[in-house]
Amino acid sequence: MAANMETNMTTMSGMTPEQEQGQISRGLFEPMVLRGLRMRNRVWMPPMCMYAVDARDGKPTPFHYQHYVSRAMGGFGMVIAESTAVTPDGRISPEDLGLWNDDQMNAWRWIVDGVRGTGAAFGVQLNHAGRKASSYAPDCGHGPGTVPGDDGGWPVVGPSAVAFGDYALPRELGVDEIHGIVDRFREAAVRAVLVGFQMIQIHAAHGYLLSEFLDPLVNQRTDEYGGSLANRMRLLLEVVAAVRGVMPENMPLTVRISATDWAKHGWGVEDSVNTANELRGHGVDLIDVSSGGIVDGVSIPVEPGYQVPFSRYIRHRTGMPVTAVGLITKPKQAERIIDEGRADAVEIGRAALRDPYWPLRAAHKLGVPRDSIPYQRPYLRGTWRD
Template sequence: MSTAALFQPIKIRGLNLVNRIVIAPMCQYSAEDGCMNDWHLIHLGKLALSGAALLTIEASAVVPEGRITYADLGLWNEQCYAAMGLVLESIRRWTDMPIGIQLSHAGRKASTEVPWKGGGQIPPTEALGWQTVAPSELRYSSKGTFPPESLDKEGLKRVRDAFATAARRTAKLGLDLVQVHAAHGYLLHQFLSPLSNRRGDEYGGSLANRMRFPLEVFDAVRSEVPSEMPVSIRVSATDWVDGGWDLEQTLQFAAELQRRGCDAIHVSSGGLHPGQRIPVGPGYQVPFARTVKNEVKMPVIAVGLITGFDQAEAIVGTGDADMVALGRTIIFDPNWPWHAAAELGGKVRVAAQYLRSQPSRFRDLFANE
């Protein structure tokens, strides 16, 4: 058995993972009316053969107006459910890698163009745009964005119920994990941060009030999936803006989530405010993961410019985090876990069709059972 920390198994509630490498949810902006298509089969199928422990489907909107772009995935109706089911059925014919999904609502950052066409917000008066919603009627930026409508009590119930319904669909699809998206400036993060939440009711003001709706959503999701199915959350540890959401508030949020049965926390940062100043560099978010890990018992996942094999091994081996999540790194190198195993003396599962790619000097690399 490998001595590399990165290739040790870990259990999250009822889910057994063979190593500590997670494929992060990455939006593809290629859905049609919220539905998966052949692109998602190619994209997810490729990553499902990578040897990582867990593949996470990209942010999937719980209501149409919760999409970031008009080409985002969704899980708000039976058509979205059926299309996702077909893709998953094809992938599962060839790999048993666990697959999770991230459920999301973009809030005021919704109704945008796809990134390679500029990514700007589309006015609700145009064909591909719609009216956005948020905790308060505060636009994301004073330039080129449009004011959202503040969610009233009925709107809050509608969103909360939509998360619950989508969670129910994830269980019916046989997915292995569901992640609630409360990061990167999207709706639940908008409730958490005092920069975007200026409400005067029980959902705004104090930290307890700002956490209330995200916690209600988490509870709704947890209640709709089987007891053995893990529910995780993704958070931004800081807004990187003075007066905004910060690490101390994140720690209190994490503690409350843990009390409610959260099974893992994926620690990212930023995305809420255009004034953010992020000191981007290798592993720049790992210190946040380390601090959260020191305060909670649930597994902590680090993410953000984790590219090197020794770097990833050090993060897990020193206890900065329990797992690492890869995004752009694994898009650039879909066999990153193979190469990490070769470098660190670990083993990865591989499809029988690929066994002949094994160089003789790596004869112990593939765990072909």
């Protein structure tokens, strides 16, 4: 199904695969420059929730240091910290990270220093979980659903009083509250800059608050934040403007989107193209292309590289840099995505959880010269060899 989708979208883009391949000729381990930030290669670790803040105070822990610095030492060009909430009630789960206060910012410092000290770039994803907040973390002994108040949960909010599956019914946000959330994104971005993150990503995918506002199946408002696509993307554009406004000029800003929610009459790839074009005009440098998570119970044809057709299509319809993510696990698979112009960087997620040194092994398998592989100096004795 994904292969057919890619063929159809290539036709709509007006470019043949040969033309697209001719646009780019580069390797997975060639450097990448985004705005003023140079990354040593095009292998990124995407944001992945760890649900590991046992104290439930939003502060990163020694686990997070180990998690992120290990992957940075493993050769990733960019490491993106997981969904980091801009308000306490914007956490996906009680065990999520946050940047809504200075104590959290200060707790990040040694991790930021540790990642950057390896030569990797370090970004952070800012998020508000909306109607999917206050959720049980996976593998915590509970099924999916909303954490009740007597177990540390809280009331949830959204664009409209429309629940996600069997989760709690959200309260519809007032306009003043929406403006307040924009301010919270701005304040979290200030902290991200102060602590030394080198990129900020805004999470507008997977059915969290910003993507809830985008999607017509979830957003049933009749005011300036609902109805037309222009109105539904209003909150995202306001957040982008607020965040961009407190970032250094040479610091890249990216946005993660769900290219489609895989549901009839819901958010689709053309909506994503139109939104990406608007984001480019508001100072966004790259679109992180994912899909799904907005509507409960839909069927998604998961297979290796199943979201790559979306990244390719959005890239060639908008001219914006994009990343591809989703069951990209093999070095040659990742290399082809880059060489064929289907993305500007690839994100290695669950495979990186299994192997923190995936980039080093991949570079060896792809024939990258040993002195060009980003080994840490003390590890040179252990380089991969034929």
